[in-house]
Amino acid sequence: MNRQIVAAALSVALLAGCARDRAYSPPTVPVSAAYRETPPGWRVAEPVNILDRGPWWQLFEDPLLDELERKVEVSNQSLAAAEAAYRSARALVREQRANLFPQITFGGSGTRSQSSAGSSGIRPDPQTSYRVDIGLTWEPDVWGRIRSTVTAAEATAQASAADLAAARLSAQGEVAINYLQIRSIDGSIALVIATVEAYQEALRITRNRYEAGIAPLSDVLQAETQLASAQADLEGLDRQRAQLEHAIAVLIGQSPGDFSVPVELQKEAVVPEVPPGLPSALLLRRPDIAATERRVASANASVGAAEAAFFPDFTMTGLTGFSGPEIGRLLSASQSLWSLGLAVAQTVFDGGAKAARSEQAQAEYDRAVANYRQTSLAAFRDVEDQLAAVRVLSRQHELRRQASIAADEAERLALNQYTAGRLGYADVIVAQVAAFNARRQLQQVIADRQTSAVALIQALGGGWTSSPK
Secondary structure, three states: OHHHHHHHHHHHHHHHHOOOOOOOOOOOOOOOOOOOOOOOOOOOOOHHHOOOOOOHHHHHOOHHHHHHHHHHHHHOHHHHHHHHHHHHHHHHHHHHHHOOOOEEEEEEEEEEEOOOOOOOOOOOOOEEEEEEEEEEEEOOOOOOHHHHHHHHHHHHHHHHHHHHHHHHHHHHHHHHHHHHHHHHHHHHHHHHHHHHHHHHHHHHHHHHHHHOOOOOHHHHHHHHHHHHHHHHHHHHHHHHHHHHHHHHHHHOOOOHHHOOOOOOOOOOOOOOOOOOOOHHHHHHHOHHHHHHHHHHHHHHHHHHHHHHOOOOEEEEEEEEEEEEOOHHHOOOHHHEEEEEEEEEEOOOOOOOHHHHHHHHHHHHHHHHHHHHHHHHHHHHHHHHHHHHHHHHHHHHHHHHHHHHHHHHHHHHHHHHHHHOOOOOHHHHHHHHHHHHHHHHHHHHHHHHHHHHHHHHHHHOOOOOOOOOO
């Protein structure tokens, strides 16, 4: 009989070794052959050369930006939370994998007892007994249910790793954009300060002409209005700069009260060219796409686990131990005991619970597939949007530069003609406003080109690439 149990146990173990995961392949996504909005003349990079895994922000050639970005990895609290979630997911994988192995327990006991006196009135001596047990319980994964659960946990952990990469890329991108906007504001502040000085000079000229009886009081009032408006713009820029500093402080894990970015004027704004590569490479480069694909794999494995639940469970148990009245003689062969068992359990009626769980797992898989496809399509849209922005802003930059040069010259001519008495001050104001707006728009389009470059890098997945599945 014992040989029959051992043979059955070996057969179950062999079946468990043959268990396989549910077949899986990533869902298909409609992919274009090339990006439609790629600017003319741009080269198409090889997938592995789109962006290096290193610090992509160094493309902007700013040492302070590089310093701030390196602090993100160390102190950003969103990254710390994502990293903790990843460690938790990895621990869950180890927990699920442990179910593949037998559980071994060890126990010991000692008792001392005495019976009451019998009819003879003689009370027997106390009895002492000791026992040591080593037990084994194992549920062979005959149908692959535990293996599927482990596979699901592993895919979830991989998705968590991709979530961490996405959180890192998001934080890095926010720091870069906020920093570049601060540098743009520094340029705008310098521009407004120069404009204020020009308006002060215009106000001085207007007052002199008014005091000489050449110009009316309205000219002085208009000049004062222009000056006050420009000074108010300066205060607004200071507020925006402070808010961006506060945002960067939070991103690098510092108190906003203890952080500031020194004022610095860029000699020439760096706008890197970011070759986009092929759309098919995006499916491997974007961490958010990788995360959703890994969740599809996890949901697929969960379907396999739900299907395996329809089959009977096998449980093997074993026990060996020693018992006796003396500790020193417990390990003698005459004191040994053992048992071996194999149990089979099959639920014959559960009111449709297993079928419902299987249907739920299939629905979760379908939802994960839809999320993966939607995330992929949205990623393609992000890249196309940023490529279009890069293409248009490049043309706008040249046009804004030409417009600013022309507006500056028109302002100079209008002020000279007003001083000579050939133009009214209203014409000067029109020229000044046009020149000021043209300068600000030129400054803004340069900033937009830089932030669009950052957004394109983010849309392409930054310096992250997924490892082979």
